[in-house]
Amino acid sequence: MSRRASVALALLTAVLTLVSCSTVPTDSATVLITQAPAGVPEAVGIEPVAPVPGASAEEIVRQFIDAAASTVRRHPVARQYLAPGPAENWQDDSGISVIGTDYAVVTTDEGAVTVTANLLGTVDPRGVFTVAERGVFTRDFTLEQVDGEWRITNPPDGLIMLEPDFRRLYDPVDAYFLDPTLSRVVPDPRYLIRGESQPTAVVERLITGPSAALAAGVLNPLSGVELSSTVTVEGQTATVELSGLPAEPAPLLAEICAQLVWSLQQLVRPRIVNVVVLLDGEPITPDGVPRQQTIEDWASFDPDAVPVDGVGHYIDSGAVETVPQGDPVPGPAGEGRYGLDSAAVAAAGGQLSFLTGVRTDEAGATLLAGPYGGELAPVLSGASISAPTVAATRTEAWVVRDGTELVRVPAGGPPQPVAAPTLPGLGRAEVLQLSPDGVRAAVVIDGAQGRRVHVGTVVRSADDGAVVLRDLRDVAPTLAGVIDVGWRDSGSLMVLAGDAGEDRIVPYTVGVDGWGLAPVSTSGLPSQPTALAVAPSRQALVSAGATIWQLAGGRWVTLVRGAEPLPGTAPFYPS
Known part of the structure; x- marks a missing residue:
């Protein structure tokens, strides 16, 4: 697990206590995230239950939020809480808002339910977390009777997910870019669903580029490069196949390898120690590094290197x-x-x-x-x-x-x-x-x-x-x-x-x-x-x-x- 991942997962349980006395913006929209929960190990998922006959409108809304934590593609159980039309059109993969567990669900009228919560933050299409400002997060749901049972008619696109579920399903992972001197890799925090798709997702995030807030301050030697196939992992060795690297200006092969190795070696599910980088089918071995590259080969790019005699x-x-x-x-x-x-x-x-x-x-x-x-x-x-x-x-x-x-x-x-x-x-x-x-x-x-x-x-x-x-x-x-x-x-x-x-x-x-x-x-x-x-x-x-x-x-x-x-x-x- 990455340095930041281990710290964040150990400390996140304290967040709810710290934010419980504050509020977040009114009508904060759910934000996009594209990483689909495919290939998630069974141990990660705790699948929700289908609607119980006779459930109240408030219970339906609560269980719909609980069902966001499903690891099954397209969230079929969550769709059972929706009316037929919305169940067909709901875009479950277009957003996540992470809320605290102490939220309120209140009936405001016949077939109308309001959810009020502390919003911890949102995640954008590339897994970039944005902490919530103070304010109140609210969402108004309308429901109708379908065959004598309450069903939601206006689900917001994306997921509303409880903080413990988000923490259980998503790992904080750093995508590394280069500082302007090309001497260090710079972390760009991302949140990716656990499972076999993580290595490919990490490389895709690198190619897509840094987050908007960081983009102007870093360089991305992988910009414009294509990933020829999914990243394969055998044992503790990941193989990344690239293509489309432009000849001009001269490609920064060492920096590209440093990006990939530093970004992939932090993963623990699966655990990656070695990285093989192929360009148009041929291995890249700049500066005489071996075919199977490790973090030690690119130690000079350490984002947290300190002077040997740098005492307090x-x-x-x-x-x-x-x-x-x-x-x-x-x-x-x-x-x-x-x-x-x-x-x-x-x-x-x-x-x-x-x-x-x-x-x-x-x-x-x-x-x-x-x-x-x-x-x-x-x-x-x-x-x-x-x-x-x-x-x-x-x-x-x-x-x-x-x-x-x-x-x-x-x-x-x-x-x-x-x-x-x-x-x-x-x-x-x-x-x-x-x-x-x-x-x-x-x-x-x-x-x-x-x-x-x-x-x-x-x-x-x-x-x-x-x-x-x-x-x-x-x-x-x-x-x-x-x-x-x-x-x-x-x-x-x-x-x-x-x-x-x-x-x-x-x-x-x-x-x-x-x-x-x-x-x-x-x-x-x-x-x-x-x-x-x-x-x-x-x-x-x-x-x-x-x-x-x-x-x-x-x-x-x-x-x-x-x-x-x-x-x-x-x-x-x-x-």
């Missing part, structure tokens, strides 16, 4: 120090010469190379930058400057100046503006964090509905070098009072936010698309957390009570077990 850093009395012993970083920044409030470190060639930090005093805020271990120089000033953030694919730092201006500072270069066309309508940006691959950015925005976390896509122009952060989307609409956010990996976040039930700050985890929101324990913390640091394959860090703590075994502990907590604030990981 934090600020103590203006100095930059490191986990776990509190050793200062080399140079004047480690001596506290600059009086920094926050900092970030970027790596080049696997080595820590570029340090930026923010100093705040009576005159305002100043961003300083320079080599890791060397002298820092002022590069930007403002009334306020957010904590800097870096990504692994470019040696540059990003900040927000005065809550409204996004600025990036390349190593050794002058500050450059980053356009964010959707930001002005949302509010003031307080926190900015780039994803490890540099393709997305998470932003905490203080707006009309409080401090919420949004995710946008970084789009870079090849013509003039302009950079834009586009399509900021609220990925956790049930959370307010967000104070910090970080990237656990390239496909998921950790968020510090206010607990709706109590007056406290709680860590949460959530997928980049809003799936799988769940709280994280605060056990062991001396007080409420004020800032966090997360990174792939690294233990989460928080500052609490002006000391630094790490998450280990579901409990927050001191950096050195059994020792006193080390003083510090503003933790961060290099990237």
Whole structure:
């Protein structure tokens, strides 16, 4: 199972609890999904029952919703709850809306039933999940008597499916595309029905291309390629047969193989370890890789690779120090010469190379930058400057100046503006964090509905070098009072936010698309957390009570077990 799949499936059970006190938009339409439930193992399906004679109109509607969880093609049992004409014309494969289990079915008139529910989200034709905004989801059903039994006359096209059924039938799977530097694969979350059709479905999603929100920020070397036949799996080896690869421009064969291997190896039903890629019947083996390719052959494209010496850093009395012993970083920044409030470190060639930090005093805020271990120089000033953030694919730092201006500072270069066309309508940006691959950015925005976390896509122009952060989307609409956010990996976040039930700050985890929101324990913390640091394959860090703590075994502990907590604030990981 993929990294994101295992996290999402483990955490999704907490979603209903978190959204039960909120609402979603009125008359939200069901959305399309094309993946038909063919080839689903019998163990996955729990087939619904046919209508019971004498059932009330409300019971018919409830059982029709239950019947959406059928694994049989065209949902024949669900059609038995419909009047003859609608049963023939109902398009069961054109949409899914995922709702919570605590929904209401109420008779409003003779032969009229209204369903009211919490809508968790919808899935589009290519398996892209969109988290629901706050509001009330309603659907009005009309029924008529057919041979003395109530039957539905206006079923909405697509399926209305309960969250546990959706979670049981559909797997979260990442379709991987390429970042603009062609150095990392970038996850694009999809939700696919379980079963033997998954490998073919994954490759089809790759060929079709990235989701609308991500498309402008990534490259797709498989664009225009055709899948000659269904993907075959023998043992733990999948064979992908392609055709139609254009000769010009020169095909990116290594990148195509990396896409396919990274996307297919995460599947567990069936389990795929090796991938054979054929082009017009001949195996593709770029860069001398073997015919049967594995994830190790394309490890350089790892979306979550981190610097070997990328240990946690934090600020103590203006100095930059490191986990776990509190050793200062080399140079004047480690001596506290600059009086920094926050900092970030970027790596080049696997080595820590570029340090930026923010100093705040009576005159305002100043961003300083320079080599890791060397002298820092002022590069930007403002009334306020957010904590800097870096990504692994470019040696540059990003900040927000005065809550409204996004600025990036390349190593050794002058500050450059980053356009964010959707930001002005949302509010003031307080926190900015780039994803490890540099393709997305998470932003905490203080707006009309409080401090919420949004995710946008970084789009870079090849013509003039302009950079834009586009399509900021609220990925956790049930959370307010967000104070910090970080990237656990390239496909998921950790968020510090206010607990709706109590007056406290709680860590949460959530997928980049809003799936799988769940709280994280605060056990062991001396007080409420004020800032966090997360990174792939690294233990989460928080500052609490002006000391630094790490998450280990579901409990927050001191950096050195059994020792006193080390003083510090503003933790961060290099990237």
